[in-house]
Amino acid sequence: MTSNNAKRTRVAWVLLTPFLALFVVFMVYPLVQSAFLAANQTFGPGTRTFVGERNFALLIEDPLFWKSIRNTIVYALGSLLIQLPMAFGLALALNSRHLRGRALYRLLFFSPQLMGLVFVSILGALAFEKRAGLINQALHWASSYSLLSWTTPSGGWLEYAWLQEHVMATLILISLWLYVGFNMIYFLAALQNVDQSLIEAAEIDGANARAKLFHVVLPSIRPVATFVVLLSMIGSLQLFELPYVLLDGNGGPNNQGLTIVMYLYQSGFELGDLGYASAIGWALAIMLIGLAFIQIRMMRREEASS
Amino acid sequence: MxxxxxxxxxxxxxxxxxxxxxxxxxxxxxxxxxxxxxxxxxxxxxxxxxxxxxxxxxxxxxxWGNYKELFNLGFERAFLNSVFYSSTSAVFATLFAAATGYVLAKIDFRGRKFLTVLVLSALVIPPTLLIAPSYELLYRLGMLDTAWGLLLPTLSPTFGAFLFRQAVKQSVPDELLEAARIDGCSELSIFFVVVLPLVRPMIGAFMLITFLGMWNNFISPQIVLQSEAKQPLSVAIAQLRGVYRTDYGLLMAATVVSVAPVALLFLMLQKQFISGLTSGAVKG
Known part of the structure; x- marks a missing residue:
């Protein structure tokens, strides 16, 4: 029996080795190094100069860093307050009883997710282009009807400079197209898992649609909703590809579109200071972990109270 | 009503x-x-x-002129690179994650608890934190501008290990493993012959997730790969835009070429994908 156990342990290690070796080299080691790097200044890789806590001191007084945080939070709040309610509403509509073709609708709304972010960015960059873009052409066409003509901005829709003057609005609009259907999938899955007997019991008690929504449905999908909020915040705070490609690798006019990860990328790979980039990375990590922590505590409290 | x-x-x-x-x-x-x-x-x-x-x-x-023009520009090489990176990453990441998930779920040995906590706690690490130190590591290993440097860091997906640990716990009964042992099946072949077939839905879902993730990955290849000949579609298309800014038709043709195969793959396998996507959320 002991020899059997020893054999089993040996095989366990054989199966674990590829994963663990890569995990230690490409995950644990860089994580440790990121702490050291944050206390150094580099000029390209392999050239460290120890600077202690200077990177963080600089960071706190760096107006560009604060601007990137502000921009990122505006985007994150945009997705939280606009995208998620839309996704939930859409899930409710799709969850209607006796609705046919639910699977097809679900697939259609999800379909933008099939495009990777870079490819969406290319499509977005062209769609929001001044004269040739789909958006301005469609708005121009729609406002040619007298009923909608009052919506036309002073220079006409064709000249409306989305990417030059309304970067954040553009980013949020593209992200609506991209993520509403994606988040809808989670909400819909949660809605379909709601215990039907609870709803029936509420109906027997004479609850109307509104009461059912607020007292039965919402409480029972709360864990999934919390998860979706967390996932969407984590994703939003790490926004990179969309503004990077849309704005040709820089922050756009007056750095309106500079996000935290974009600033990290610029510092580390355009200016070559991997130390400063690591400091930005840690600032972001602390924000993300703090966010996750708050959410987990909220979830615990809800579980305790229910 | x-x-x-x-x-x-x-x-x-x-x-x-x-x-x-x-x-x-x-x-x-x-x-x-x-x-x-x-x-x-x-x-x-x-x-x-x-x-x-x-x-x-x-x-x-x-x-179809724009598509022909893409060929003339050698865009098909970026396409083949994307196919190679994505499929290699999908196959090996899934295999390694499945092996790890199985061991952590079913085999009792000293240190298992520690390893489980270690691997699962890595789920919290934001990937953006590792961008700068990973670049320096790859530089020291001499792996910048190589396929190794792009692929190796993707082959130990902690999320995958977590998913497979759940899947094995759910769908591989202990009795079956015991029966296989009594029948004289070696420990290693138990994994390949008994366990892997039982978690086939998760294998499909995770391979697809990894494939899509690599296909759409931009920041890693952008940082790791310098030579044009090695770049995948995501980087190649961003550079195409840099050069042919106003050639809208050409850019849209390149986007169609980059997106269509993945969309088709997804449509064929979408059931598995969506079940894999939501399994962690709804059952948790």
Whole structure:
């Protein structure tokens, strides 16, 4: 029996080795190094100069860093307050009883997710282009009807400079197209898992649609909703590809579109200071972990109270 | 509720959902039609160039020229690179994650608890934190601008280990493993012959997730790979835009080429993908 156990342990290690070796080299080691790097200044890789806590001191007084945080939070709040309610509403509509073709609708709304972010960015960059873009052409066409003509901005829709003057609005609009259907999938899955007997019991008690929504449905999908909020915040705070490609690798006019990860990328790979980039990375990590922590505590409290 | 009122409500709902679905699909349609327009015709008509063909559209002005031009620019190499990186990453990441998940779920040995906590706690690490130190590591290992440098860091997915640990716990009964041992099946072949077939749905879902993730990955290849010959579609298309800024038709053709194969793959395997996507969320 002991020899059997020893054999089993040996095989366990054989199966674990590829994963663990890569995990230690490409995950644990860089994580440790990121702490050291944050206390150094580099000029390209392999050239460290120890600077202690200077990177963080600089960071706190760096107006560009604060601007990137502000921009990122505006985007994150945009997705939280606009995208998620839309996704939930859409899930409710799709969850209607006796609705046919639910699977097809679900697939259609999800379909933008099939495009990777870079490819969406290319499509977005062209769609929001001044004269040739789909958006301005469609708005121009729609406002040619007298009923909608009052919506036309002073220079006409064709000249409306989305990417030059309304970067954040553009980013949020593209992200609506991209993520509403994606988040809808989670909400819909949660809605379909709601215990039907609870709803029936509420109906027997004479609850109307509104009461059912607020007292039965919402409480029972709360864990999934919390998860979706967390996932969407984590994703939003790490926004990179969309503004990077849309704005040709820089922050756009007056750095309106500079996000935290974009600033990290610029510092580390355009200016070559991997130390400063690591400091930005840690600032972001602390924000993300703090966010996750708050959410987990909220979830615990809800579980305790229910 | 009375029958006709109910019918009207369902009809109104369908009208609303169809309108929304149309709105979602318009950019795809626009992209595809734009990829068929030559540069001169790009500004004629929002979608199709107007003319005197059927439906008032100048069908003869549509051309495959942009796609041919992509070939002339050697864009197919980026496509093949993407296929290679994505499939290699998908196969090995899934294999390693499945092996780890199985061991952590079923084999009792000293240190298992520690390893489980170690691997699962890595789920919290934001990937953006590792960008700068990973670049320096790859530089020291001499792996910058190599496929190794792009692929190796993707082959130990902690999320995958977590998913497979759950899947093995759920769908591989201990009795079956014992029976296989009594039948004289070696420990290693138990994993390949007994365990892997039982978690096949998760294998499909995770391979697809990894494949898509690598196909759409931009920041890693952008940082790791310098030579043009090694770049995948995501990087190549961003550079194409840098050079051919106003050649909209060409850019849209490149986007169609980059997106269509993945979309087809997804459509064939979508059931597995969606179940894999939501399994962690709903059952948790």
């Amino acid at each position: 009375s029958q006709p009122r109910f019918r009207i409500r369902i009809l109104a709902l369908h009208a609303f959902l169809l309108g929304l679905a149309l709105l979602v699909l318009v950019p795809f349609t626009w992209m595809f039609i734009a990829s068929l327009k030559s540069q001169e015709d790009f500004f004629s008509g929002m979608f199709f160039p107007p003319g005197d063909g059927a439906f008032g559209i100048a069908w003869d002005k549509l051309t």
